[in-house]
Amino acid sequence: MSATLGVLLKELDPSLTLEIFESRDEVATESSDAWNNAGTGHAALCELNYTPEKADGSVDVSKALQINEAFKVSKQFWAFLVEKEHLSKPRTFINRIPHLSFVHGAKDCAYLKKRFEALQKNHLFEGMQFSQDPVQLAEWMPLVMDGRDPAEPVAATRMTIGTDVNFGALTRSLVAHLKKMPGVTVHLQHEISDVRREGKAWRLDVIDRAQNRRRPVLAKFVFLGAGGGALPLLQKSGIREGRGFGGFPVSGQWLRCLNPELIARHGAKVYGKAAIGAPPMSVPHLDTRMIDGKQGLLFGPFAGFTTKYLKNGSILDFPLAIKPDNLVPMTAAALQNIPLTKYLIGQVLQSPQARLDALKEFVPHAKMGDWKLEHAGQRVQVIKKDPKKGGILQFGTEVIASKDGSIAALLGASPGASTAVSIMLKLIGDCFPDQMKSPAWQARLREMIPSYGQSLIRDAKLHARVTTWARSTLDLRDEVAVGK
Numbered sequence: 461m462s463a464t465l466g467v468l469l470k471e472l473d474p475s476l477t478l479e480i481f482e483s484r485d486e487v488a489t490e491s492s493d494a495w496n497n498a499g500t501g502h503a504a505l506c507e508l509n510y511t512p513e514k515a516d517g518s519v520d521v522s523k524a525l526q527i528n529e530a531f532k533v534s535k536q537f538w539a540f541l542v543e544k545e546h547l548s549k550p551r552t553f554i555n556r557i558p559h560l561s562f563v564h565g566a567k568d569c570a571y572l573k574k575r576f577e578a579l580q581k582n583h584l585f586e587g588m589q590f591s592q593d594p595v596q597l598a599e600w601m602p603l604v605m606d607g608r609d610p611a612e613p614v615a616a617t618r619m620t621i622g623t624d625v626n627f628g629a630l631t632r633s634l635v636a637h638l639k640k641m642p643g644v645t646v647h648l649q650h651e652i653s654d655v656r657r658e659g660k661a662w663r664l665d666v667i668d669r670a671q672n673r674r675r676p677v678l679a680k681f682v683f684l685g686a687g688g689g690a691l692p693l694l695q696k697s698g699i700r701e702g703r704g705f706g707g708f709p710v711s712g713q714w715l716r717c718l719n720p721e722l723i724a725r726h727g728a729k730v731y732g733k734a735a736i737g738a739p740p741m742s743v744p745h746l747d748t749r750m751i752d753g754k755q756g757l758l759f760g761p762f763a764g765f766t767t768k769y770l771k772n773g774s775i776l777d778f779p780l781a782i783k784p785d786n787l788v789p790m791t792a793a794a795l796q797n798i799p800l801t802k803y804l805i806g807q808v809l810q811s812p813q814a815r816l817d818a819l820k821e822f823v824p825h826a827k828m829g830d831w832k833l834e835h836a837g838q839r840v841q842v843i844k845k846d847p848k849k850g851g852i853l854q855f856g857t858e859v860i861a862s863k864d865g866s867i868a869a870l871l872g873a874s875p876g877a878s879t880a881v882s883i884m885l886k887l888i889g890d891c892f893p894d895q896m897k898s899p900a901w902q903a904r905l906r907e908m909i910p911s912y913g914q915s916l917i918r919d920a921k922l923h924a925r926v927t928t929w930a931r932s933t934l935d936l937r938d939e940v941a942v943g944k
């Protein structure tokens with residue numbers, strides 16, 4: 461998120477001076493690192509949680525349209541950076557992998573068909589295929605269909621233009637580009653320990669871990685893009701807009717495939733339906749990954765409960781974030797979400813056999829020895845005030861900016877890194893409203909993101925033009941070889 465913001469701001473105003481502080485000895489080792497997230501280019505092509513069924517039985521596609529458009533904004537920006545040679549070799553960070561939704565049972569098959577029909581009405585989802593034919597499905601996802609009970613009704617949709625994104629590699633390339641620009645300094649092993657007002661500026665207390673010393677830094681504008689570490693820093697800033705916010709940490713685990721034959725037989729991201737009571741980010745999926753030029757395969761995520769806000773954080777993160785101003789929202793959210801807490805505890809206590817059983821729903825012939833359990837990144841779900849309920853837990857992202865636009869933070873992690881560009885454009889609009897409206901910035905934004913200020917959802921011709929360009933510039937024309 462910070463790397464995206466930095467590049468956007470420097471493109472808009474090359475004279476800006478930027479300092480980036482990263483507590484670890486490398487950037488993108490937390491949620492953005494490749495194996496810490498699923499690397500799905502979230503465009504709502506296969507994620508069923510973005511298309512809920514309404515009470516009248518119809519399928520609500522509004523969120524799917526919005527996420528699809530946001531991902532296409534990201535793709536345009538990345539294509540612009542590739543064209544300018546600020547990012548090289550797109551296949552190091554983005555690869556074309558079909559996205560499939562897969563369901564079983566008559567009820568879910570009927571839902572998937574309705575979802576397919578509803579999405580077909582918009583050009584954003586052109587090219588989506590639907591099938592209930594086991595032979596066709598076996599061609600699309602042999603591992604998933606092998607050994608399945610032929611009497612069980614199954615259905616899938618497939619979009620061949622889905623992507624796998626290595627957000628870690630992308631972040632490192634963006635930061636490498638930033639480092640080459642005049643006026644940008646990247647400080648690794650530098651942790652921000654405090655943020656407070658000093659006159660008209662913000663004073664950051666920075667701990668230089670390598671030199672074991674502290675120093676203050678003054679800044680006119682601060683972005684707290686610290687992932688799970690953003691909430692404690694927001695609280696330290698004391699801004700009125702940040703009051704009442706809390707965070708509920710959810711950890712994740714994957715089963716990572718060790719068997720090269722199985723990895724080679726699956727070439728898709730296959731998303732299923734979340735179990736009843738499961739949070740939206742716990743939708744099970746069997747994911748082909750392309751990391752450092754190698755094909756990989758993961759299944760998950762299994763959620764877990766932890767009190768850490770970062771994978772490399774402290775178990776005190778959650779208790780220390782409970783403050784007088786968020787006590788009511790945190791307590792209200794906790795009381796409303798007892799089933800979620802029970803679900804998460806159940807996930808933590810899951811036996812290896814129970815995890816294998818969950819995997820067998822996707823890969824009926826799965827064997828324990830072919831898979832290894834690994835820890836994914838942390839997500840900190842936003843808790844915020846609610847006039848009726850006292851407090852609510854939400855699963856999206858929230859940009860919080862001070863009224864004068866001098867400081868902003870990003871909380872939450874969904875749909876996540878895929879929509880980083882749209883999220884950061886919103887943040888720039890909140891914090892630099894006058895510059896954002898200026899003809900110079902508007903023109904530059906249209907150069908960077910050709911659809912900027914227009915609707916890809918409504919304008920089919922614009923959509924066709926920009927997606928053709930972005931696809932070809934990002935080298936997304938060929939599918940990864942699908943296993944047999």
Ligand SMILES: Cc1cc2nc3c(=O)[nH]c(=O)nc-3n(C[C@H](O)[C@H](O)[C@H](O)COP(=O)(O)OP(=O)(O)OC[C@H]3O[C@@H](n4cnc5c(N)ncnc54)[C@H](O)[C@@H]3O)c2cc1C
Pocket residue numbers: 461462481482483484487488489490491492493496497498499500501502627650651652653685686687688689690693712761770836837838839870872873874875876877878879
């Ligand atoms: C299990 C899982 C699966 C996911 N799957 C997907 C997916 O498929 N697609 C998708 O688009 N998104 C996905 N996401 C979400 C996505 O990973 C995040 O939205 C995104 O990576 C967040 O980026 P960030 O820059 O905000 O945070 P991070 O990548 O966590 O970066 C924050 C950085 O701040 C540093 N930091 C923290 N505190 C301090 C401090 N005090 N001082 C200095 N530095 C500090 C950290 O070391 C870290 O490098 C997933 C997330 C998880 C956990």
